[in-house]
Amino acid sequence: MTERLSVTDLTAGYGGPPIIEDISLTVEPGEIAVILGPNGAGKSTLLKTIFALTQVAAGSIRLGAKELVGCKTSALVPLGVSAVPQSKNVFATLSVEENLDVGTYAAPPKDKAATREKILALFPDLKDKLGQPAGELSGGQRQMVAMGRALMSEPKLILLDEPTAGLSPAYLERIFDLLLDIRKTGITILMVEQNARQALQIADHGHILVAGRNHVSGTGKELLADEDVRRLFLGGAAA
Amino acid sequence: MELTGLFFYLVSLLILGGIYALLCLALNIQWGMGGLFNAGIAGFYGVGAYSSAILTTAASSRHLGGYGLPVPLGLVGAAILAGLAGWAVAKICVRLKSDYLAMASIGIAEILRLVIVNEDWLTNGSLGVSRIPRPLGDLATGRMSDVVFLGFVWLVVLLVFVASSRLYDSPWGRSLRAIRDNETSAAAAGKNIEKFRIQTFVIGCAVMGIAGGLSAHYFRFLSPTATDPLLVTFLVWVMLMAGGSGNNKGAILGALAIWTLWSVTEIFTNRLPPEWATRSSFIRMLLVGLLLQVVLQRFRAGLIPEKSPPVRFKEEGPEPDR
Amino acid sequence: MIEFINFYLFPALTIGSIYALGAVGISMIFGILRFAHFAHGDLMTLGTYGILAAAAILPVNPLLLIPFGMVLTIVSALLVDRLFYQPLRALPTIYTVISSFGIALVFRSLVQLIWGSENQVFSTGVKPPLVLFDTIRVSVLHLQAIVATAIIAVLLHFFLSRTRTGRSMRAVADDPELAEVSGLDTAKVVRWTWIIGAALAAIAGAFAALNTSAHPNLGWNLLLPMFAAAILGGIGKPMGAMAGGFLIGLAEELSSYHWIGDDALISPSYKTAVAFICMIALLIFRPQGLFKGRLL
Numbered sequence: 001m002t003e004r005l006s007v008t009d010l011t012a013g014y015g016g017p018p019i020i021e022d023i024s025l026t027v028e029p030g031e032i033a034v035i036l037g038p039n040g041a042g043k044s045t046l047l048k049t050i051f052a053l054t055q056v057a058a059g060s061i062r063l064g065a066k067e068l069v070g071c072k073t074s075a076l077v078p079l080g081v082s083a084v085p086q087s088k089n090v091f092a093t094l095s096v097e098e099n100l101d102v103g104t105y106a107a108p109p110k111d112k113a114a115t116r117e118k119i120l121a122l123f124p125d126l127k128d129k130l131g132q133p134a135g136e137l138s139g140g141q142r143q144m145v146a147m148g149r150a151l152m153s154e155p156k157l158i159l160l161d162e163p164t165a166g167l168s169p170a171y172l173e174r175i176f177d178l179l180l181d182i183r184k185t186g187i188t189i190l191m192v193e194q195n196a197r198q199a200l201q202i203a204d205h206g207h208i209l210v211a212g213r214n215h216v217s218g219t220g221k222e223l224l225a226d227e228d229v230r231r232l233f234l235g236g237a238a239a
Numbered sequence: 240m241e242l243t244g245l246f247f248y249l250v251s252l253l254i255l256g257g258i259y260a261l262l263c264l265a266l267n268i269q270w271g272m273g274g275l276f277n278a279g280i281a282g283f284y285g286v287g288a289y290s291s292a293i294l295t296t297a298a299s300s301r302h303l304g305g306y307g308l309p310v311p312l313g314l315v316g317a318a319i320l321a322g323l324a325g326w327a328v329a330k331i332c333v334r335l336k337s338d339y340l341a342m343a344s345i346g347i348a349e350i351l352r353l354v355i356v357n358e359d360w361l362t363n364g365s366l367g368v369s370r371i372p373r374p375l376g377d378l379a380t381g382r383m384s385d386v387v388f389l390g391f392v393w394l395v396v397l398l399v400f401v402a403s404s405r406l407y408d409s410p411w412g413r414s415l416r417a418i419r420d421n422e423t424s425a426a427a428a429g430k431n432i433e434k435f436r437i438q439t440f441v442i443g444c445a446v447m448g449i450a451g452g453l454s455a456h457y458f459r460f461l462s463p464t465a466t467d468p469l470l471v472t473f474l475v476w477v478m479l480m481a482g483g484s485g486n487n488k489g490a491i492l493g494a495l496a497i498w499t500l501w502s503v504t505e506i507f508t509n510r511l512p513p514e515w516a517t518r519s520s521f522i523r524m525l526l527v528g529l530l531l532q533v534v535l536q537r538f539r540a541g542l543i544p545e546k547s548p549p550v551r552f553k554e555e556g557p558e559p560d561r
Numbered sequence: 562m563i564e565f566i567n568f569y570l571f572p573a574l575t576i577g578s579i580y581a582l583g584a585v586g587i588s589m590i591f592g593i594l595r596f597a598h599f600a601h602g603d604l605m606t607l608g609t610y611g612i613l614a615a616a617a618i619l620p621v622n623p624l625l626l627i628p629f630g631m632v633l634t635i636v637s638a639l640l641v642d643r644l645f646y647q648p649l650r651a652l653p654t655i656y657t658v659i660s661s662f663g664i665a666l667v668f669r670s671l672v673q674l675i676w677g678s679e680n681q682v683f684s685t686g687v688k689p690p691l692v693l694f695d696t697i698r699v700s701v702l703h704l705q706a707i708v709a710t711a712i713i714a715v716l717l718h719f720f721l722s723r724t725r726t727g728r729s730m731r732a733v734a735d736d737p738e739l740a741e742v743s744g745l746d747t748a749k750v751v752r753w754t755w756i757i758g759a760a761l762a763a764i765a766g767a768f769a770a771l772n773t774s775a776h777p778n779l780g781w782n783l784l785l786p787m788f789a790a791a792i793l794g795g796i797g798k799p800m801g802a803m804a805g806g807f808l809i810g811l812a813e814e815l816s817s818y819h820w821i822g823d824d825a826l827i828s829p830s831y832k833t834a835v836a837f838i839c840m841i842a843l844l845i846f847r848p849q850g851l852f853k854g855r856l857l
Contacts, residue, residue, distance in 0.1 A: 338597035342840070477663075521670040525674065532664075535659065
């Protein structure tokens with residue numbers, strides 16, 4: 001059912017000089033792909049570009065046969081693409097229940113109650129917080145609300161911008177476990193991560209960007225084993 | 240006869256045009272340079288008018304004073320009192336988003352108006368202050384004194400113009416524009432934003448006070464209708480927007496252009512059949528309201544755009560990639 | 562005590578209702594479109610005159626004609642947003658504030674142009690006040706205003722917390738960028754903000770005019786207390802704005818009650834100033850409002 005995401009020769013920025021140039025990558029249906037790279041490499045920009053939040057100078061982004069360049073941000077959710085921004089990713093004054101509900105407005109799922117059940121099963125922590133304003137939750141719980149909201153529209157592809165930023169190591173593992181659970185439901189995941197080593201361990205493919213360009217791509221295992229990658233991006237220590 | 244009539248029409252047009260030019264220069268200091276939204280121009284104008292009137296009229300039992308001071312001292316008093324009122328508003332509101340400053344300045348203008356209407360001991364209430372002297376009153380009598388007054392008004396305009404142009408190019412003015420254009424960077428560069436803003440607001444209000452004082456001396460009579468918040472405040476905004484905010488010459492040109500437009504249309508509308516003539520001022524208001532929309536959408540730079548491009552800090556990179 | 566209730570409390574609650582209904586719109590527009598809508602008072606005036614015009618043709622209770630005023634304000638608000646505010650949306654919001662300042666003038670001069678600038682009174686006929694428990698006397702109009710506002714408050718709460726559009730509105734007010742990322746229809750939210758704000762403005766205008774008389778400055782004179790109410794309630798919190806409206810109304814009316822001795826505490830001619838002083842005090846001490854709204 002799901003479709004391949006293919007980014008081809010993508011150049012984009014914020015109106016000034018391009019931040020990412022000639023980026024190409026593909027994400028196969030149902031896999032976890034992670035984008036890595038040093039600070040300022042254009043990782044978040046790439047994600048934002050896929051989500052139509054930057055200005056594309058050249059290139060294409062396709063989901064299956066559908067061209068996404070030129071689509072408005074608000075049109076992407078109905079096409080099956082959901083995004084979770086890095087910070088400020090919940091509606092703080094809305095309750096958890098309402099946050100999840102808002103996720104269904106752009107692309108109503110066939111059976112809202114069933115989807116809600118499925119998502120609460122993924123994030124059992126949220127079950128007893130449903131009436132609470134999302135802004136009062138802990139960082140990890142907020143991340144779950146944000147992911148839950150994005151999943152409520154039953155997307156084919158979900159984009160995550162550093163889902164573990166600022167979380168404790170315990171929560172970090174939980175979030176990564178959750179990502180594996182989400183993948184089991186057939187949803188494609190493309191994420192940006194700082195915790196490169198853990199991310200590569202769960203990822204099917206990794207793409208390393210340097211200075212706005214493709215540097216290396218490979219399977220998670222390949223990258224973890226690669227001498228260069230280990231030295232430059234994984235802090236040198238053995239995997 | 241026709242010609243002398245025209246001449247004196249022109250004189251009165253230019254006197255009021257000059258007063259509006261002052262208000263426009265004052266607003267340009269606040270908005271054009273400082274980015275501060277003052278929607279209470281009429282209030283500060285009114286404070287200036289009453290201050291100068293009370294300070295310069297002969298002693299009267301109808302209102303406070305008068306103190307019989309020379310006109311220039313009256314105008315200085317007008318500047319000080321209007322500046323003080325401005326300081327009080329600025330102290331409270333400058334750190335908030337400009338919308339709040341707009342609300343607060345309208346509010347203070349409203350309170351000042353209430354004080355002027357209600358406090359008979361101070362202002363003689365709705366009956367107003369009369370026999371306000373003109374500066375250099377001995378120089379000419381009758382209609383010729385209008386010509387003298389015209390010179391006096393434009394001398395003040397010139398002084399304020401030179402002073403504010405100096406300010407604009409001074410380090411102080413540059414800091415101010417830097418704050419206007421990019422508050423965060425300016426703060427990072429160690430500018431005390433709040434202090435700069437308060438100073439700007441106070442200076443602007445003081446000049447508005449002087450303009451108010453001049454209007455009192457021109458009309459020789461002052462009643463609360465003079466502080467009708469709408470006409471004054473609104474016209475000045477349209478003038479500055481049309482003239483080009485950030486540019487002092489633009490401010491003066493905008494004031495003259497809009498004021499001429501406003502006055503000349505009156506001549507036409509007065510020739511309308513009587514049932515329309517009474518409503519003509521509403522038509523003019525309507526048109527000015529619409530003119531502002533056109534200016535905002537199509538000619539935001541104004542007749543004379545700001546000359547130097549707005550001060551920019553070194554171009555920042557795109558959002559850091561986190 | 563009875564005198565206090567009859568002559569101060571009920572009028573205060575009536576004024577409070579009017580402020581509440583106006584402040585809801587201001588607060589929602591501020592929360593969702595992020596600018597102080599200076600034409601809101603004059604939008605009220607426009608609605609009032611719409612009802613007056615209808616009353617000239619249809620000799621029924623003016624309250625039944627409120628829908629005419631609502632249609633007029635809603636159409637005007639949507640039109641003005643489309644023609645004048647929307648083109649400025651990409652700019653700093655202060656340009657929209659300036660624009661709304663001009664629109665206030667346009668609304669008012671239209672009213673003056675079409676209907677003249679004299680005071681106009683709704684002819685409702687004199688109704689005896691209702692007498693409750695033998696001592697409490699309240700005018701029918703005051704009771705109508707208070708009850709109508711209470712009902713509207715309940716409906717509004719239901720709308721905002723239960724319906725899709727209401728929740729979307731709160732989401733956009735909370736975080737417009739995230740709302741966009743979530744694929745919410747922002748244009749629709751904006752439309753509904755104007756529809757609700759304008760409709761309530763017409764109702765507020767009707768009660769204000771029935772309470773005194775209709776004149777072109779009716780709404781403008783109410784603008785300041787309504788801003789105060791919106792800030793008091795916390796920007797972007799419609800229910801807070803409602804509460805703020807009642808508080809400001811009470812503060813204004815009760816400030817002229819003879820609490821000490823026989824004289825009014827504050828001369829009634831300074832009523833407007835009371836609202837303003839409340840607002841100033843709030844801006845200094847609690848700019849996020851009493852109910853923790855957002856500070857813009």
